Amino acid sequence: MRIVWAVLAASILAACAGTQTDSQPPAAVEDRGAKPAAGAPGVQTAPIGSVDLTGRPAAATGAAALKDPNNILSKRSVFYEFDKYDVKDEYQPMVDAHAKYLRANAGTRMLIQGNTDERGSREYNIALGQRRAESVKRMLLLLGGREDQIEAVSLGEEKPRATGTGEEAWAQNRRSDMLYPGEY
Amino acid sequence: MRRLLAALLLSLAAWPALAQLSIEITGAGAQRIPIAIAPFAGEAALRPGVSSIVRADLERSGLFRALELPPLVPQPSEASSVNYAEWKSRLADALVLGSVAVRADGRFEVRFRLYDVVKQSPIGGVAYTVSREQLRSTAHRIADYVYEKLTGEKGVFSTRIAYVVKRGARFELQVADADGANEQAMLVSNEPILSPAWAPNGKRIAYVSFQNKKPIVYVQDIEVAKQNVVANFKGSNSAPAWAPDGSRLAVVLSRDGNSQLYLINPDGSNLRRLTNSAGIDTEPNFSPDGQWIYFTSDRGGSPQIYRMPASGGEAQRVTFEGSYNVSPRISPDGRSLAFIMRNGGKFQAALLDLNTRQVQVLTDSELDESPSFAPNGRQILLATVIGGRGVLSAVSSDGRVKQRLTLSAGDVREPAWGPLAH
Numbered sequence: 001m002r003i004v005w006a007v008l009a010a011s012i013l014a015a016c017a018g019t020q021t022d023s024q025p026p027a028a029v030e031d032r033g034a035k036p037a038a039g040a041p042g043v044q045t046a047p048i049g050s051v052d053l054t055g056r057p058a059a060a061t062g063a064a065a066l067k068d069p070n071n072i073l074s075k076r077s078v079f080y081e082f083d084k085y086d087v088k089d090e091y092q093p094m095v096d097a098h099a100k101y102l103r104a105n106a107g108t109r110m111l112i113q114g115n116t117d118e119r120g121s122r123e124y125n126i127a128l129g130q131r132r133a134e135s136v137k138r139m140l141l142l143l144g145g146r147e148d149q150i151e152a153v154s155l156g157e158e159k160p161r162a163t164g165t166g167e168e169a170w171a172q173n174r175r176s177d178m179l180y181p182g183e184y
Numbered sequence: 185m186r187r188l189l190a191a192l193l194l195s196l197a198a199w200p201a202l203a204q205l206s207i208e209i210t211g212a213g214a215q216r217i218p219i220a221i222a223p224f225a226g227e228a229a230l231r232p233g234v235s236s237i238v239r240a241d242l243e244r245s246g247l248f249r250a251l252e253l254p255p256l257v258p259q260p261s262e263a264s265s266v267n268y269a270e271w272k273s274r275l276a277d278a279l280v281l282g283s284v285a286v287r288a289d290g291r292f293e294v295r296f297r298l299y300d301v302v303k304q305s306p307i308g309g310v311a312y313t314v315s316r317e318q319l320r321s322t323a324h325r326i327a328d329y330v331y332e333k334l335t336g337e338k339g340v341f342s343t344r345i346a347y348v349v350k351r352g353a354r355f356e357l358q359v360a361d362a363d364g365a366n367e368q369a370m371l372v373s374n375e376p377i378l379s380p381a382w383a384p385n386g387k388r389i390a391y392v393s394f395q396n397k398k399p400i401v402y403v404q405d406i407e408v409a410k411q412n413v414v415a416n417f418k419g420s421n422s423a424p425a426w427a428p429d430g431s432r433l434a435v436v437l438s439r440d441g442n443s444q445l446y447l448i449n450p451d452g453s454n455l456r457r458l459t460n461s462a463g464i465d466t467e468p469n470f471s472p473d474g475q476w477i478y479f480t481s482d483r484g485g486s487p488q489i490y491r492m493p494a495s496g497g498e499a500q501r502v503t504f505e506g507s508y509n510v511s512p513r514i515s516p517d518g519r520s521l522a523f524i525m526r527n528g529g530k531f532q533a534a535l536l537d538l539n540t541r542q543v544q545v546l547t548d549s550e551l552d553e554s555p556s557f558a559p560n561g562r563q564i565l566l567a568t569v570i571g572g573r574g575v576l577s578a579v580s581s582d583g584r585v586k587q588r589l590t591l592s593a594g595d596v597r598e599p600a601w602g603p604l605a606h
Contacts, residue, residue: 121553126443127420127464127465
């Protein structure tokens with residue numbers, strides 16, 4: 001399962017973080033809180049992941065699409081400037097695709113985790129991370145996601161994906177992640 | 185060699201838990217009171233001796249200089265007659281003499297007297313009957329007595345501090361004596377812990393824990409390891425601050441969208457929304473008289489400090505210089521505001537005089553966070569980063585005396601100085 005995440009994360013980073021891919025070892029993905037599905041701890045699976053959405057339709061908008069690196073749904077992260085929370089235009093297609101997925105899978109839920117870099121106040125960063133997560137949530141609601149499907153929370157600066165100091169690490173940590181059940 | 189080893193063992197014995205905070209003083213006040221603290225008669229068998237704890241406390245305050253004394257024969261105690269001329273020749277302005285005696289019931293009788301060497305008169309003294317476990321806290325009380333008699337302010341040597349330690353992937357909420365001794369874990373978790381806040385009576389701590397994968401506010405008794413949820417609403421719950429009477433907390437919730445201030449009772453009842461802004465409102469802090477709540481808001485376009493009546497109402501902006509002013513903490517006398525300002529690329533602790541509007545930058549570090557006043561207002565405890573490592577730093581409110589509190593393994597952060605002992 002962890003290997004799946006590493007592949008997935010590499011593709012997310014390649015898509016969203018541009019040149020930062022090389023600097024980010026796959027192991028750091030553990031920081032996202034990804035964990036093995038219950039009942040299969042440590043089991044190596046083929047590089048087609050699965051999320052436990054028992055009973056949900058698995059068509060083009062099905063669970064498999066979430067992990068297909070060629071599908072835009074495999075991309076989950078929105079990145080920000082320092083002390084900013086506006087979602088840049090380049091992320092519109094990705095957010096759009098997830099709104100469609102939420103509409104097509106009315107029973108599924110999404111947790112949006114907002115993150116910040118390490119600078120400044122931890123509590124202000126909780127609020128800033130919240131605002132980042134809320135900005136993604138608001139877009140998803142406008143695009144047809146339901147309020148009871150989506151929770152926006154903040155991790156502030158507490159769970160950095162990149163642990164170094166300096167703009168390269170900070171840029172990766174100013175981020176919102178859209179996560180589905182089993183992924184947090 | 186054997187003597188060296190013995191000395192080493194003694195110094196280890198003085199710091200029982202190897203993991204605890206150690207304190208390094210990196211500055212001193214301009215005028216320190218020279219004080220002679222003689223070893224207490226009868227304390228030789230104790231490790232550490234009562235007098236050495238008194239001495240370390242007073243020196244750490246930055247306001248005292250403890251004199252080096254030659255072996256005193258015969259060893260004086262508070263019962264001895266004082267040869268003022270002799271102490272004057274040692275350049276002492278003040279003198280502490282004392283004794284420790286074991287009673288028949290196994291408890292200890294600790295006595296001391298404080299003398300004004302310049303005026304050649306005794307100032308006062310106290311006798312305590314205590315258990316062995318209470319010897320250290322008794323020494324802190326003696327230091328508090330001496331400090332108050334000679335400076336006119338309350339000593340804070342008997343207070344406790346709370347802080348968070350990150351050791352690898354593990355987070356610990358710790359409570360310790362103000363000198364770093366007697367560290368006691370309140371909570372250990374694999375998820376982040378932040379923003380510990382002491383109840384005004386010193387018996388409970390509110391804090392934020394991510395143990396359920398998102399920030400939730402809890403309150404916990406110091407003596408009982410039971411968590412009580414205060415605020416667990418949809419979204420994030422954080423930044424607890426106690427009202428001075430302990431009856432309610434200000435918290436920050438995102439249940440209605442952006443982070444906003446709310447009031448809530450410590451048992452989670454009686455939730456009331458306090459702010460209604462389009463931006464971020466966070467980091468509430470009550471003024472000591474309970475009339476005002478200071479907080480951080482980006483309603484003006486950048487994070488700045490504001491204040492509003494604790495009963496609700498219009499907010500007024502407090503900080504104007506710079507583009508990032510956060511983490512307001514009002515001094516115990518209500519006259520000044522400690523906060524973190526972005527200064528160039530550095531985040532530094534600063535003090536704003538609320539009367540003169542003067543701002544004084546207190547540190548020269550780069551990543552200061554979480555200022556917390558000592559209950560006598562003399563020092564501000566804060567978190568900073570040195571050599572990539574989280575450490576606590578205490579700076580006197582005039583910026584002169586600095587202490588660094590480090591932990592042998594792990595990052596220390598989120599300090600909160602507890603109230604005076606009741």
